[in-house]
Amino acid sequence: MTMTPFKGRHALVTGGNRGIGRTIAASLVKVGATVTIIGRSPASLEEAISRGDAHGAAVADVTDAQAVRRAVQEAVDRYGPVDLMIANAGSAASAPFMKTGPEVFRQMLDVNLLGVTNMAQAVLGSMTERGFGRIVAVASTAGLKGYPYVSAYCAAKHAVIGFVRALALETAKTGVTVNAVCPGFTDTDLVAESLDRIMTKTNRTRDETLAEFVKHNPQGRLIDPSEIADAVLWLCGEGARSVTGQAILVAGGEI
Structure with missing residues (x-):
């Protein structure tokens, strides 16, 4: 018998066309959810749908609040109100602090923080009503x-993390939970690209470069994206209705 505990639930996953987001989207499909992915690349969004990792997609840059609202409305018109929203889209910039100008801080806040708050504002009203x-x-x-x-x-x-903790208290009596999942270095194409860049700059071998990434993890390995997806599925389930305002670590005991 196929287990479909999320049947009838509409899930929205940002950055669902690659990496961790793609794995989360595919995992939600497997447990019966109807999944819409949001990203900036129409081609990779369509490819994810064609492989069965999502049902629908909308194109939007999560840093653009208006574009996010349009994308969410498009998803709602197609599949109904959003029950589960996974704000996964993000990016990392690396440089010494003295070479990190204000534009880099703005960029990091835009994609990593406003990318979450824009999505939350677009779905929370409907969640609270229901x-x-x-x-x-x-x-x-x-x-x-x-x-x-x-x-x-x-x-x-x-x-x-501060935003998650604050919003969880605002929504505590509404039936809406707000949590974060905090992975360590994860085995994704983004990490693979970082490895390649570092190898090119330093002339280190792949094993030497990888050792730098996994040294923070007491288990001495990269996290598998499916482990993060499992944590997300648990937080989205009925059994986690008393779990809110939390930062769930998936990091091999690093913290």
Whole structure:
């Protein structure tokens, strides 16, 4: 018998066309949810749908509040109100602090913080009216500790955790929960691209470069995206209705 505990639920996943977001979207499809993914690349969004990792898609830049509202309305018109919103879209910029200008801090706050708050504002009213909703932000261990050379990214992800904790208290009696999942370094194409860049700059081998990434994880490995998806599914389920305002670590004991 196929387990479909999320049948009848409409899930929205930002950055659902690649990496962690794609895995979360596909996992939600498998448990019966109707899944809409949001991203900036129409081609990769369509490719995700064609492979069965989502049902529908909308094109939007999550830093643009108006574009987000249009995308959410498009999704609602097609599949009904949004029950589960996973704000996964994000990016990281790396440089020493003294070479990190204000424009980098703005960019990191725009995509990593406003990308979450814009989505939350677009779905929360309907969730509150219906007395049910799950908002999950994919943050990072960088939302709970510092790392060198990513000061703007750490600042933005810390802001996401603060936002989650505050909104969870506002929505505590509404049937809506608000949480964050905080992965450590994860085995995605973004990390693979970072490895390639570092190898090119430093002439290190892939194993030497990877060792730098996994040294923070006491288990000595990259996190698998499916592990993050499992945490998200749990937070979206009925059994987690008393879990709100939390930052759930998926990081091998790093923190």
